[in-house]
Amino acid sequence: MNNLDLAVPVLSRGKHRNPRKGACFMEFASYLAGEPWSDHPACTHPLLAGVARDVNDCTTDAGRARLAPLIPSVIGLTPDDPHVVARVAARCIQHALPVVSQERQYILAVALLVGERQLAILDGRPLDDLEPESQAALDAVPAATKWARSFTSRAHRGTPDFARRTAPRAVSCAVEGISQACVPDPDDRLYNLLVAAIDECKLWMPAPTPAPAPAREEVLADQ
Template identity: 55%
Template sequence: MPVPDLMPVLSRGKHRNPRSGACFMEFASYLAGEAWTDHPTCTHPLLASLARMVNDCTSDTARSRLVPLIPSVIGLRGDDPRVRLLIAVRAATSALSVTSAEHQHALAVGILNCERHLAGDTGELPEGLALRIREAFDEAPEAERWARDFIASMGSWSRSKFTDRTAETIIRVAVQGIAEACTPNPDDRLYELLAGSIDDCVGVLGRTATSRKAPEQPAAAAEAPTKAAQPRVRESVDARG
């Protein structure tokens, strides 16, 4: 593949090559030296899925802020089942207080599901995680009550499995809920969700976090997309890039 004159510019969607722009994970594949793709092998699939969703739901003017996070996802791989749980619970707790009532119910159930699997036989959670869950529920008490009543009515719920598909659904609802929320700074919330999830993955997968420093590039490459870029779209989340 020919080396482009400039580093790729982050924009929404999937791109054929670096010259036409890049989504977050395409940029990661480029930096990792992999073939150009939005599904590189250098990153855990669910973290990559979250990164694509955040990329697509962040506004054009704020998307360049994500660039320094890209090197941090490279090399975050592994099959520890806690990864999917931690990403899902962070997404759900980040969105719970700002999303619609319908989404709140689904996310509250998702939080309790993640909590049960993460606590395991001991019934205990790390202090920081337990506090984050408690704070999220304190901001949406009706959603917590609804979720606990719903779970109590599901006799077989305690035996349900938590799969990648379960996590993907929670993440999608959360990111879309943040993107559509009537909140002053949805871009900030999306950024913190992705940055926090990267830190969670580093903690579980056991490698030292890489520096969140933007790669060396001409200044123009880090600027917001040009007029040719697509406008901000919040109606749905495109997990493909």
Template identity: 55%
Template structure:
């Protein structure tokens, strides 16, 4: 199991008794495993690519990254698998952080067909997060700015589009909305004319896991203050001093 420790991006050998990462869904570990099937295996759950041990949107992105990563680079995803086990919860920030992470990673390299949808998604996530917290998480504003600087005309179009849609732009942001943004983002990165799509996909999955961990990781409760010991002697009747006797 040492192969799962550490966060080195280099491909790591997988013992023969463990499943081997490959594209798609698999009936048993003997035929291989996708990222989330491997997670279900390590978590001791029933074999599934939708295990209960991981937030559905983290799992969805992991499946997409697994399938869009080339066969020669997929093994480098293995060290990330243990970090998604137990990563679950219902905090509404998670879907927003995952979606905006994916969209900002994909916008600069995606085709124009994808860029407009991604830009609208980024602005929607930005508004939703500000509505929840009053401000954006640290570092997110700079990441959004960097993404838009790579496609200024697309940003201008997206802002005009949202403004023209009025009430539509204030509709509820759901898991389905996030799922659509994730799908367009991963596809955009995988199809991009860049020399390193596998690296970008790996960094996207790593970043999403970090974002989700910050929100979903259980916070250790501070120990309750210990009350000072009670001096039971103070409850006993004390003799009255002689000078106070009547």
């Protein structure tokens, strides 16, 4: 074992006091970002960080090493657009809804409809207007969808706690549900869910500010 082996943490479940005890996905991200050791670093959007922690903990020991190359991609992903929470939650639910247990389907169908309603309000669209991926996921679980539509029709127009409570709980339910589902490839599905959440956050990052053009005098001086 060389010094590099000692310095680089091995991904494992849960929180760790320091790198010598191991590291979860987001603790390693804090390490690479130069932040204090934490599984809640400032370098990543809070909901995406929650997705990463849940996927890290629910992936098997054999499959967890595959997550490590994704760690650098979450550093600096801190979009502040109000769409981000609902869109990231939707991506996670869309992956989970067709395969999780029936009990979780009811929970996730409600969360997906509530999140889609939040997006419709933000975009000025009809409240029952769904993105195609969400509609397809709901179509795969008709009984849960029917119940969820009835339930949400009695709810208030908005859900103030969606970002703080509903979305994080839905993400955890989705990830845990996939890990416990009767499918042959839960690790692959969790990996793909995390990739989808990362890609969604990237879409909402502000465009980089272009560098100012050099002054005319500088251009002439270089010629």
